[in-house]
Amino acid sequence: MNLKKNSKAKIVPIIISVSFIFFVAILFFGLNLYFSAAKTLKSGENLFKSITKNEPPVFSANFRLWENNCRSLLKKVNFIDRLSGRYLSRRYRIDEFGELAEEINRLLPELVGQEGQRTYFVLLQNDREIRPSGGFMGSYAKVKFANGGLKEVFFQDIYVPDGQAVGHVDPPLPIQVAFKQGWWKLRDSNWDPDFPSAAKTIEWFFQKGGEEKADGLIALNFSLVKEIIRVLGPLYLADYRQSVDENNLYQVAQSHSEIDFFPGSTQKKEIIADLGLALTEKIKNTQADGLKKILGVIYKGLAEKQILMTFKNPSLNDFVDRQGWNGALKKVKPSKNKDFDDYLYWVETNLGANKANCCIKREIRHEIDFGQGKTVKESLSLFYKNEGKFSTGIPPFFWGGTYVNYLRIYLPLSYRVTSIDVNGKNLPAEEITLEMKKDFGLQELGFFVRIPAQKETTVEVNYEISLAEVPENYSLSLQKQPGVAGFLYGLNVKSKTGSFVYESEIFKDQVLNFVLGYDKIRQR
Template sequence: MSQSDKLLIEPAPKPRVLILGTSSLSPSLSLELLKKECDVTVASDLPPPSHLFDYIFQFTEFQTVEKVIKKYLKSRGKLLLIETTGETLPPLFDDAQIRFLRLGDLRLWEEKDALSLILKIMFRRGKSERWDYKKGMEEESFTQIPPDIPQEKETSLSNSASVEVNYEAENVQIPHDFSYKETPIGVKEENLSPDHVVEETHMSIFSIFGKIILGLFILFVILSGLFYFLFKDLEVSVNRLTADWKSLKWNLVANDISTVLNKLKRAHMVYEVVSIPLFPLKSAKPFSDIETVFTEGENLLGGSAQTLSVLKNMQDTATFSGRITFLSPTFSVDTALTQIKQFKGAAINSQKKFEKVTLPLFPRETVLSYLSSISYSLDAVDSLLPVASAFSKNTGKKTYLVLFQNNLEIRPTGGFIGSYGLLTIEDGHVSDFRIFDVYQADGQLKGHVEPPKPIRDYLNQPNWYLRDSNWDPDFVISADRAAWFLEKETGEKVDGVVGINLYLIEKLLRITGPLKLADFPGQSVTPDNFIQMAASHENSFFPGSTAKKDFLTAVAGTLFTEVSAKNDIPALSMINALYKGFEEKQILVFDKNPEIETLFEDRGWAGRVSRTVCSESTVTLSSSQDERGCIPDYLGVIEANLGVNKINGSITKTVTITKKLTPENKLLSSVILSYENKAKGNGDQKSTYINYLRIMIPRSSIVTGLSINNVKIADKEITQESYGSDKLSVGFLLRLAASNKAGVKLEYTTPLSIPGNTGSYQFMFQKQSGEAISPLIFSVTFPDSSYSFKPLNFPNASGIEKEIYYSTDTSVDRIFAFEIK
């Protein structure tokens, strides 16, 4: 599957909650809702009506209730009015969305009791109702109950044969209309009147009914006890299984699986016997959920043995003892992939079914977490096995240029190239790895190579060298150029290029543990201090010195030795770390062997700039739509730190993208990049972010505005140029001093041609290698268009008509797919 084919299925949005008005309970209420993973907004006054809310807790300003319902509450949302100040509550609406609660003087309440009551009333089912606790308040302060709502009256069982007791909090009505007479003393049974016979018949029916109820109650107690102990024991067992799986102790994992499977089977047998009287109900909840737990659990655990054997065999053959070997020639990759795909499909299917289980006490989150960790590892193995197989089958000797890209000084393909390495692979194993300082190679370049204009103008470099060779955001282009520079500077020819950001080394250190460097006595490198230590040695470096080279050489050499020599480093942990590194673009690979290069490109790991196409279509946006009626769209944000500093660790960014379809079928796009420089400094270059920024959009787009902090950028300071055959690159310089913020806004229009009455639309946001993960907000509106958009692979978090809204992040490439009607 190509990179452009990765349609990411996004998680469901969090419930949106508004806490409105001033109250001492607001902070604690907000905290409780955040614990429940709600998206909480707290406002003393009505905020701008940008979005609708699922739940609104309103403490004051009850005269605004109609406006709140109309402009802030979703059509199926709920509003709870909470009176604590003596303010008059409005009349009771005949609306199931609204509840009324009068607490009275909060000083007379325990905070936890008040919060518990508020949450119970908000989230209970039922119609519009009023709860009146009025602690410390006079009765007359309560608004008169409307005539159509009956007030409570005192009742007596002696005054009525049928009495209704209203339990308001639960909305339960209990009728008291059962009565019978005992056989009068001294009257024989055969002399009973017909009335007595009827009464006795009623007694018999009631007695039978009571026995049935009693039997069901006893059965309920037995089943409750069974599942209480089963689920508690299951939770402990699954937690242990998850821990052993993550540590890859295969013998313990096999033991854990066998234990859990046997417990499930025994419990299933007991349940089948005990629940025989309930056979008419077994297709209904909760009995169908119980059957799901047993059936899916037994099937999944029973089918895991063969997959477990494959993973163990893979780890045993991918040796790390003495030298790093990708795979043993005897390992059957095809068989392993077939088994892994089958088990992964079963795991995904079980995960979907377990998500629907709502049994009390069932450790659903624990089970789902375990299945999620399994699925991730299987994805990693499924993706990396063919690559490892390709390298293990290669005979002879191959050399790769390894670029260490310091993403604290971000560059288009990841970071500034301060050091490089030469990695030798011979007959399927790593035979040599050496690291060099890039300035040592650059000092050997003979002749002049003209650099890109921004490097010459803003970096003040008249020549182009290996250290700045990764200027093109497409890694294949930059890697080929880096290999050219290496050959011209050192005479060394390579078979491929690997780009590694420092964040990957940080991930590997979490597997190997701390490293003690022989060349740096007393210093221990950990995943928590590695970046800081690298920056520290970088700051003490100057061209011609060896400080940075020696530190990175020591770290890489020691890391290589640790991985090669240790027998207890699990292969699957390494695979998981590498897979995450590839997916997040912390590792990029270019191989001159077309077959191997295709493996990386198909997985999106080659660092290519994606073409502006839908799925596998080869038709670009220059023709507005592809041959199947799909309209592709694209955005890429490429940063290059030209300040000669390691400032990117102090830079935060939020990406906000809005799209609006006009009646003329033009797509109006707005991209806002909100930056903040959290570094401390006095305005000097070391603390200033000098960022040459390129924003890539579809080639057919027309730029209508570009500004920084709402100040238009002069045309002479903007470079618009074509990139490839399908993109327009908009480049300019952004300077951001320490403790400052900046908002970059780009506006442009793109013509769309929607075929007939229906079509589809795909928008791709491409992540830059090496960038920190940032919030990404995406929305589409079509207020005046005859067409409507329906999201296909992510949920719509907006409750506003003709608006689609979603919030995610930039950890990976994002593709948003829509149906157009």
């Protein structure tokens, strides 16, 4: 009895001592990590300011300090991660962010032209008038870097190079059907859903309009600018004697741009330039904590395709491609053995010459049936609701109206489409355009869908495929369009043994994997 008490009496102090030592160690490493992170943030702020305030002489020193601090911080994070049994890696994807930071640091000198000059065109897209790359390109910014410093930011109306272009280019058929003008212009040139391909067309039109060659194109949506202003706080436009925040940004920009606008007028350029320069100056003077928030907004925007980018430099271009930041169509390969790989992407284009996407709600229902043996049947239903109050715009109060949507649906080449219905009525073959994109392993189905104000429209597409053998695994790659806000997506996977229902709000590309078991379907 006494021996047991003595043993316990000896063990308790040991446990307390070990716990205390562990607590002190955690506290030490935690404080060390905190100060290291603060030091890294400060060096990042100094680097950012040397770039944006065009101070090339200090770029190299600031960059080296930032790079060294990043490496030191990552080593400490990885050490604590190992102590935690890789909890941080599982919970916060530490390894992934570490690799991303190292690669960005490797490419940053090239991006900001440390060894010369770099010119980028930033396409300012209005996602309330949805287009394949995110929105209508009403304006653009020309951003120049030289020797590691931001040399110039210049804003221009897209109609200026448009008006200087000579010659004639036939438009894609849907643009001609919608606008009946007979020509294709720069402002409508982001037509291809594969942004790297669209970028080549956009650059061609820019050069025909007298613009210089760019080292890269960046497509930036209005929604992301609004989110950055929400984080930074209001902007003051001295020439207009007006304060602009995330709530009135659209109304101010749209009113000054569109009312009494005609090709050749300067009011749109002036308001966009004033907003853009005010925002640029505010970002330049933002401290480390604010910059961290802006980076968070941008990183989220990249994942949700509110920003797309493509570059001439092979290393930069390869990087954004691997990260999925270039808005490329996925390349689909035929399924092998008992693994069935599927793909789905739908792309909307507003050809109503309005901002109807201010008020469009959408929900997607998708069903796939494996219960027919080697024949797989799929049904895709798209539910649209136009919550706009008026059928046409009433500037400056309302810019929406009927949503004239040229809808394109991308499926693997091997599928057979059996029917397309709009509001329960079969769409005639002559109203559907079919194009094979063999380089991507895809087929494109295109047709017009009109959603009047205060109305709902349903599109249903049915298709099927015959497989060599009954699949055991199913993988669906679901691609989301740039500029489209989150939407509800429901998938019902059916087989002879039962069904599995997946439902989620979609904000970015998804890959869904399922095991088609003999007893039941389960998600991997």
